Amino acid sequence: xxxxxxxxxxxxxxxxxxxxxxxxxxxxxxxxxxxxxxxxxxxxxxxxxxxxxxxxxxxxxxxxxxxxxxxxxxxxxxxxxxx
Numbered sequence: 001x002x003x004x005x006x007x008x009x010x011x012x013x014x015x016x017x018x019x020x021x022x023x024x025x026x027x028x029x030x031x032x033x034x035x036x037x038x039x040x041x042x043x044x045x046x047x048x049x050x051x052x053x054x055x056x057x058x059x060x061x062x063x064x065x066x067x068x069x070x071x072x073x074x075x076x077x078x079x080x081x082x083x
Contacts, residue, residue: 005026008014017024 003015003017006014006016013026015024015026
């Protein structure tokens with residue numbers, strides 16, 4: 001059966017229990033903690049989805065050959081132009 005929790009001191013709580021053997025269970029489950037867990041899980045899912053989207057949407061570009069500009073860049077400049 002439930003028994004009221006009494007304020008004993010500033011930081012202590014007390015319960016009046018009958019003499020003999022008894023099982024006393026105190027639980028503290030603030031709603032703000034559950035909301036915080038939900039917000040953290042939502043943020044984690046959002047970050048993971050953004051990371052996956054960035055990873056899979058990235059196109060692989062061939063690296064330019066060492067010693068000269070890529071062919072497309074050289075074609076735009078013209079063959080004899082040095083400007």
